[in-house]
Each structure stands twice: as structure tokens, then as C-alpha cells.
Amino acid sequence: xxMQLGRQLLDRQIVDRDGRLVGxxxxxxxxxxxxxxxxxxxxLTGQGALGQRIGGRIGRLLVAVADRFTEERAVTPLRIxxxxxxxVDSAVRLRACLGxxxxxxVEQWLRRHLIDRIPGADRAxx
Amino acid sequence: MxxxxxxxxxxxxxxxxxxxxxxLVAASQAGAxxxxxxxxxxxxxxxxxxxxxxxxxxVAAVSGRAVFDLVRERLGxxxxxxxxxxxxxxxxxxxxxxxxxxxxxxxxxxGLSYLLxxxxxxAAVWLVLWRMRFQLMERVFGxxxxxxxxxxxALFWLPTDWAALGRSAAHGGAAGQGWGAYWFVAVALFASTxxxxxxxxxxxxxxxxxxxxxxxxxxxxxxxxxxxxxGFLALxxxxxxxVVYHPGGPSPDSxxxxxxxxxxxxxxxxxxxxxxxxxxxxxxxxxETGLSAAYAxxxxxGWQWGKWVSPREAARFHSVxxxxxxLGMLVLLTTVxxxxxxxxxxxxxxxxxxxxxxxxxxxxxxxxxxxxxxxGPLANLLGVVFLLVIVxxxxxxxxxxxxxxxxx
Numbered sequence: 001x002x003m004q005l006g007r008q009l010l011d012r013q014i015v016d017r018d019g020r021l022v023g024x025x026x027x028x029x030x031x032x033x034x035x036x037x038x039x040x041x042x043x044l045t046g047q048g049a050l051g052q053r054i055g056g057r058i059g060r061l062l063v064a065v066a067d068r069f070t071e072e073r074a075v076t077p078l079r080i081x082x083x084x085x086x087x088v089d090s091a092v093r094l095r096a097c098l099g100x101x102x103x104x105x106v107e108q109w110l111r112r113h114l115i116d117r118i119p120g121a122d123r124a125x126x
Numbered sequence: 127m128x129x130x131x132x133x134x135x136x137x138x139x140x141x142x143x144x145x146x147x148x149x150l151v152a153a154s155q156a157g158a159x160x161x162x163x164x165x166x167x168x169x170x171x172x173x174x175x176x177x178x179x180x181x182x183x184x185v186a187a188v189s190g191r192a193v194f195d196l197v198r199e200r201l202g203x204x205x206x207x208x209x210x211x212x213x214x215x216x217x218x219x220x221x222x223x224x225x226x227x228x229x230x231x232x233x234x235x236x237g238l239s240y241l242l243x244x245x246x247x248x249a250a251v252w253l254v255l256w257r258m259r260f261q262l263m264e265r266v267f268g269x270x271x272x273x274x275x276x277x278x279x280a281l282f283w284l285p286t287d288w289a290a291l292g293r294s295a296a297h298g299g300a301a302g303q304g305w306g307a308y309w310f311v312a313v314a315l316f317a318s319t320x321x322x323x324x325x326x327x328x329x330x331x332x333x334x335x336x337x338x339x340x341x342x343x344x345x346x347x348x349x350x351x352x353x354x355x356x357g358f359l360a361l362x363x364x365x366x367x368x369v370v371y372h373p374g375g376p377s378p379d380s381x382x383x384x385x386x387x388x389x390x391x392x393x394x395x396x397x398x399x400x401x402x403x404x405x406x407x408x409x410x411x412x413x414e415t416g417l418s419a420a421y422a423x424x425x426x427x428g429w430q431w432g433k434w435v436s437p438r439e440a441a442r443f444h445s446v447x448x449x450x451x452x453l454g455m456l457v458l459l460t461t462v463x464x465x466x467x468x469x470x471x472x473x474x475x476x477x478x479x480x481x482x483x484x485x486x487x488x489x490x491x492x493x494x495x496x497x498x499x500x501x502g503p504l505a506n507l508l509g510v511v512f513l514l515v516i517v518x519x520x521x522x523x524x525x526x527x528x529x530x531x532x533x534x
Contacts, residue, residue, distance in 0.1 A: 008494075011202070011206075012199055013195060014428065020430060020439075021428060021429065021431065023427070023428040024427065026428075050203060050427070053203065054203055054204055054207070058204070089494075090190065090191055090196075090494065106442060107430075107441050108441075110441040111438050114445055114448075115445065116438055118256070120256060120257060120437070121437045122438050124434060124436040124439075
């Protein structure tokens, strides 16, 4: 499949099977097949990956903010193998659902330390 | 019948959502100082926001994505980040001004200082955002905001000289206050009419309500009817202020003075209606700006957002929402005068206008998202002309503010 990475893949919203928002395609990881041809092996998503891609002072700031809101020492980007991608249209649609993917560390941190402590956090407003 | 009712409610909430603290301040100051001379600005603004909100609604309905979700794909992560930071700051400042408006409305009703009410208002705004259903929230405050109709009715009770109003709308000018001040007020009124958060909110709201291509007609009618009616309400604010204060009267610098025309016409009942209207439109706009700030951040980073999932499933979104409301409250607790804050907020809004509107025009022409529902020639013509006006207003805003000393 031919695809312009910059125009059609990078920075696009990733959506799971049920329409939940997973993240943006903040970066991609390449692999090389047996014939030496490079291919997109995985999508990387997370503020850390974005910060590293932007680079410079702003990029470092993004990484630092993400690091502050995680349990682990350094936040690693979420890696989504490309075989989980069902199709790419106005968003990148996965065949997996959000629960099967590793959760975002920042989301988990804020959930545990802030949002879950407020009554009514598990009730959707609709 | 139910569909018709839903469509009507959609229109009405667009009406209420159109007017906010910026309109209350800018419209009555324009009327008091320059009569109806700025009516054309309002007309232009309403046409522009109709054109752009229609585009934003179409993008949301067809692609299922909010416009600002798409900004990063088209502008790249760096430029979009700059856009996010600028839009976020202005939106939070607007939120602060709206919270101040809620406080002032409650001060009018109770006599207690607005500063006491601001924390209460902030807590109430946050609670509504945390618990209330999206549609219900839109409708309650949209409908209550219609109490502003009281100002239009007041025109018939006041000794209105309709011919003079018409003359100043058609041939009005600087009215002896200087053209610098005239254009400054024009830019502020324009910015209040096309506030960036309105399209922000409108397009994300479309996604919240799960619009599809089948809802396009409804979305269009709520824009094309609702916003002009909202514009009409703002126009009646200009007109009543013109009748009561112009020429020679003071420029309203408190909500009590903005309410004065209704009080002169209907006495205590007028004050009650005006206070209810001020409360509803500022509270509703505080909800919209709070959500818009969090939408912007979540949509840039790709986080789960929206009120259709529980807060714990959108922890980052709700954290930003909470922080934004707190920031807005803190701005006010510096005891800055909310009306002055609104004036500065309008200048900054004018500066960042192109950041909001240019991406909409780009995305609305992109076949990857819209297929054959991209802009037609008319929409593009309107879009481009309006974008030029926006760029001029944006470039002129700060120089005008400096030269005229905030329009004095």
C-alpha cells in the first residue's frame, strides 16, 4: 500500500474499534524486511514521542511535563504495531479496542491521583 | 414533531450561545458612544460567523471530527502547538471574563460584591461541566439567555426616535469622539461577535452530539437562523444603549449601566429580566469557554475528550477543564475589574482570530475529509472575503488599542 507518511499518517487521530480516542500518530517506527525494504512497523503515540519529534526546547518541555505526571521515571511512548490498523481515512482506525492496548501513563496518573478522587467520576454526562 | 422540537431547541441554544459578556460590554459601549454607527460591524460579523460555523458544522458532521482535531494534521505539530497555546490563553481569559460577568449579574441580584460570587460561580460552572448532560446544558442556558429579548421590547417602551436610530445606522460616524476610538470599538465589537471559542465549541459540540451527514440540514438551520437572531439581540443592546446614553451620556462601564435601559422601561421587572439574561448568557458562555479550552488541548494531543464518556475515561481532558476553571477564577481574584478584563480580552481575541478561522477554511476545502461536500464557490468567496476582514482586524487591534489608549 502506498501512503504519504507526512500527509496521511503523521499527526492523525488514532481511533479504536469502538470509537474511543487512543492518541495521535506522534511518530512512526520503521522496520526493514528480508529484502532490505523499509516499512512502517508501528505507530508511536504519547506526549514523549511528540516532544522528541518536535525537538528543541519546546520538545524537551513536552517530555518533561509528561514525565512529571507518571509513576515511572521516564515516560515511554505507546507502541501500536501497524498490523492492528484496520484502515486509514479521516482517522487511523484500529481493529483492537482501547482496553487491549497498554494505557497512557499520564492518563492513568491523572485518573488515579485526581479524577477518581472526585465523586461521580465514573458516570458519563452524555 | 419531536424532530421539529429538537431542531427548534437547537436554534434557540445557538441564539443564547451567541451572546456573551463581550457582546454585553462592546455592544452597549458602542451604542452609548456612537449610536447605531456600528450596526454594520455586527451585520458583517454575523455573516462571517454564519459562513464559518456552517463550514465547521459540515466538517464535524461529515468526517465526525472536530475542526481543531484536524488543525495539527494540516499545519504540522509546531505551528499547531503555537496555535493551541495562543487559543488556550485567550479562551481562558474569556472564561475569566465570563465568570466575572456571572459574578456581576449575581451582584446585581443580591447586592453582595461580585468577588464573593466568583468562587461560587466557578464551582457551579465546574459542577455543571462535571455532571450535566451536554444537550440539557446547552438548552437550559440558551433558552434562559433569550430573556435578552427584553431589551428589544424595551425599545418600544422607551421614547425611541426610530428615524434618528436609522439615520445613525446609515450615516453614523465618529460622533465627535475621534475616528481612532470609532475603529477601536468596531474591532472590539467585531471580536465579540466572532469570538474564536464559538466555532471551536460549535464544531466540537457537533461531535459530542454525534452528528452525521443526515444532520447537516439541522446543523445549518441552527446556524443560519440562530446566529442572526443572536445578532439581533446584540443589535437591540446597541439600540437601547443609544437611546438611553447617546449622545453625551456616560459609556457603560458596569453591568448595572448595561441593564439601565431595561430598568428605565420596565422598572424592577426590567432589572430582574436583564439580570436573568446576563446571568444565563455569561454562565452559558463560561461553560462553553471552559469546554473549548479543554477541547483545544485534548484535540491537539489526541486525548479522549467529551462529555459522552465518563470523566475517568477522559482523565486528561477533565484535568485540563478543572485547571482552566481554576485559572479563570484566579485571574478574577486579582480584583481586576471584569469589564476592563473584557475589553482587553476582546483585543486579544481579535489578534488571534486568524488562527481560528484560517484552518477552518483550509479543512473545509479538503477532499480527504469532506469528499464531495467541500466548499462550493459561494462559501469560498464569503470565506476569503471574511478572512481578509479578520486579518485586517487582527493586525489593527493592538495598534488601535495603543494609539487610542483602549478607545478612550
